[in-house]
Amino acid sequence: MNEDEQNGLTHVGPDGQPAMVNVGEKLPTRREAIARSEVIIPAEVEALFKDGELHSAKGPVFQTAIIAGTQAVKRTADLIPFCHPMPIEACNFAIELVGNRIVIDCRVGVYHKTGVEMEALTGASVAALTVYDMCKAVSQEMIIGETRVIRKTGGKHDIDRT
Numbered sequence: 001m002n003e004d005e006q007n008g009l010t011h012v013g014p015d016g017q018p019a020m021v022n023v024g025e026k027l028p029t030r031r032e033a034i035a036r037s038e039v040i041i042p043a044e045v046e047a048l049f050k051d052g053e054l055h056s057a058k059g060p061v062f063q064t065a066i067i068a069g070t071q072a073v074k075r076t077a078d079l080i081p082f083c084h085p086m087p088i089e090a091c092n093f094a095i096e097l098v099g100n101r102i103v104i105d106c107r108v109g110v111y112h113k114t115g116v117e118m119e120a121l122t123g124a125s126v127a128a129l130t131v132y133d134m135c136k137a138v139s140q141e142m143i144i145g146e147t148r149v150i151r152k153t154g155g156k157h158d159i160d161r162t
Contacts (some may be wrong), residue, residue, distance in 0.1 A: 011082045020082045023113040031154035032090075032109040034162075035120035037128040037147040039102040045135045045142060049097050054135065061134045062095045065104065069093055069127030073108055076122040083118050086110055091119075093127060104128055105150070115155045121147060 013019035048054045054061035070091050077085040090109035095102065106123035108116040128144045135142060152159040 018082070020084070021114070023084060026113040028111055028113050029154045030109070030111050031115045032107065032152070033115060033117040033120040033149060034105055034107045034151040035117070035124040035147065036106075036150050037104045037124035038145040039104070039128050039131045040143040040145055041100055041102060041135070042139045042141045043100075044139050046097070046100055048135070048138065054097070054102075054131075056134045057137060058134045061131055064134060065095060065127040065130040066093045068130040069104070069106055069123040072126035073106065073119045073123040076119045079122060080118055084112075084114050086112060086114075086116060086119060088116070088119065091123065093123070095127070101145070102128075102131055104131070115152060117149050117152055121149065 010021050011018060045054070048056055048061075053063065058064070070093070072079075073091045074088055077083045088108060088110055090107070092107050094105040094107075097103075104124050104127045106120045106127065108120045108123065110116050125147050128147065132142050132144060148161070149159055150161045
């Protein structure tokens, strides 16, 4: 084990150079991750909310954010250099307005040799960016807040921050 592996830096090779983790010898297991991103919205954006959806001039915000987030999940390996391409088996979103916050949860599942935390984080992030894009004509006072993994199962470590 080299010094970088001891420090937990798995994307650094023995020569100190960036490297993709070799998962060739790992056995596939069921992996799932849920990431959450929040968008804090001002009253003028909140006023667009009716019937469980935000309706902007560009269309239904939550539905569009789900489509954009799903596309992002499938393209994560194209965006994050050392992510492995993944055969995504499940991807779904829960988006709701809680007070003046839009809470976006992205759940991703796969049976594979490596986890899907980055895919879930990418999906939640892009969904939040899509909310911002679709509502910015009404207000640019929105804040894309915390984005984090709230649950991960499979692999070496499970996480549950729910």
